[in-house]
Amino acid sequence: MMLQIYSKLILYVFSGTGNAYKIAQFIKEKATEFGLETEIIKLKTGVIPSTEKSEKKLLIGFLMPTHGFNVPPIMQEFVFKFPKDINADVFILNTRAGLKMHKLFLPGLSGLAQILPAFILLLKGYKVIGMQPMDMPSNWISIHPGVGPVVQKSISERCERITKKFTSKILTGKSAYKALWSLPLDIAIIPVSFLYYFFGRFFLSKTFIYNYNCNSCGLCAKECPVHAIEMHNDKPYWKLTCESCMHCMNFCPSRAIETPHVFVALVWWSIGFINAMLVIPWLKYQTGLAPESGLGYWLYQASYIALGFLVIVSTYYMLHYLMRFRWFSKVISFTSLTHFNFWRRYKAQ
Numbered sequence: 001m002m003l004q005i006y007s008k009l010i011l012y013v014f015s016g017t018g019n020a021y022k023i024a025q026f027i028k029e030k031a032t033e034f035g036l037e038t039e040i041i042k043l044k045t046g047v048i049p050s051t052e053k054s055e056k057k058l059l060i061g062f063l064m065p066t067h068g069f070n071v072p073p074i075m076q077e078f079v080f081k082f083p084k085d086i087n088a089d090v091f092i093l094n095t096r097a098g099l100k101m102h103k104l105f106l107p108g109l110s111g112l113a114q115i116l117p118a119f120i121l122l123l124k125g126y127k128v129i130g131m132q133p134m135d136m137p138s139n140w141i142s143i144h145p146g147v148g149p150v151v152q153k154s155i156s157e158r159c160e161r162i163t164k165k166f167t168s169k170i171l172t173g174k175s176a177y178k179a180l181w182s183l184p185l186d187i188a189i190i191p192v193s194f195l196y197y198f199f200g201r202f203f204l205s206k207t208f209i210y211n212y213n214c215n216s217c218g219l220c221a222k223e224c225p226v227h228a229i230e231m232h233n234d235k236p237y238w239k240l241t242c243e244s245c246m247h248c249m250n251f252c253p254s255r256a257i258e259t260p261h262v263f264v265a266l267v268w269w270s271i272g273f274i275n276a277m278l279v280i281p282w283l284k285y286q287t288g289l290a291p292e293s294g295l296g297y298w299l300y301q302a303s304y305i306a307l308g309f310l311v312i313v314s315t316y317y318m319l320h321y322l323m324r325f326r327w328f329s330k331v332i333s334f335t336s337l338t339h340f341n342f343w344r345r346y347k348a349q
């Protein structure tokens with residue numbers, strides 16, 4: 001048993017497919033070797049920070065995946081609301097999209113995922129003693145198949161070693177700021193973080209749909225950490241509050257959740273088409289402004305976004321209704337890459 005700097009370790013973990021949770025378990029294993037009591041608290045809607053008071057300092061970790069070069073909104077909100085008066089040091093660990101090519105491990109990119117929570121916690125008066133990114137296997141199976149078991153094992157074992165080294169360091173009173181190594185790149189990508197936060201995530205929430213294999217068990221709605229799925233006529237309907245954590249798609253026991261790739265491409269094409277053929281000419285006629293002029297540029301961008309939003313929400317509503325017809329569901333399924341067996345699902349092992 002070593003001399004303890006901290007009285008207890010509390011880990012707040014948001015995780016879609018288990019990567020951040022697995023890292024929390026590695027940290028707990030190491031902390032237990034140090035004889036430090038550790039509590040893992042899974043973040044979902046309604047979870048509030050522990051208000052445990054202690055004479056001796058606590059150590060508090062915030063663990064989450066990176067979403068759109070940013071912190072997932074549920075964790076952002078949690079950190080914003082986190083009380084100022086807890087006697088604690090804090091650290092931040094974001095899991096990212098790690099890949100492996102031959103023997104080379106490729107990292108993901110954090111953007112605001114470290115800087116933003118670190119900044120908020122600093123403003124609240126906390127000492128941030130650790131900022132660690134962790135390149136676990138990418139779980140974004142809307143855009144690529146799930147990572148295979150061999151690569152997954154190898155990436156995960158590497159992350160276990162890094163996590164345990166990081167944990168030993170911070171538990172012995174040292175600071176570890178590996179996240180700052182990519183600071184210039186993270187800052188350069190911030191405009192994309194904003195685009196994702198204000199637009200991208202809403203669009204992505206409408207790229208999930210059930211197929212004809214759905215047996216209406218309701219598990220996806222029950223397990224969604226942010227209650228973003230409602231059962232409409234016994235079938236899951238994804239609301240705009242979905243954070244694309246990928247839990248539902250990877251854990252549906254009937255493999256009944258798809259990303260309808262061809263449908264999504266057609267919707268995007270239609271938005272561009274309607275904009276070019278109807279909206280732009282109409283705006284030009286009404287205002288006389290050219291799309292390149294200062295005010296014109298913003299007006300045309302705003303109308304494009306409004307049109308996109310309207311088309312996406314209304315076509316999604318229609319899609320949800322039509323999927324109850326087996327023939328229609330089959331057409332959508334067979335034009336979705338997620339339907340085929342080679343397009344694996346992903347769960348942290």
Ligand SMILES: Cc1cc2nc3c(=O)[nH]c(=O)nc-3n(C[C@H](O)[C@H](O)[C@H](O)COP(=O)(O)O)c2cc1C
Nearest residue numbers: 016017018019020065066068069096097108109139
């Ligand atoms: C919608 C979405 C956006 C993502 N954006 C990023 C990103 O900006 N940078 C990155 O490195 N990884 C990104 N990822 C990958 C995840 O952060 C990564 O796989 C993480 O380890 C998943 O952790 P979890 O299993 O705890 O949810 C994204 C994944 C999803 C689903």
Ligand code: SF4
Nearest residue numbers: 214215217218220252
């Ligand atoms: S999509 Fe899957 S988890 Fe959700 S209700 Fe249907 S079968 Fe159940």
Ligand code: SF4
Nearest residue numbers: 224242243245246248
């Ligand atoms: S709806 Fe699915 S992807 Fe969206 S937040 Fe809930 S579990 Fe995650």
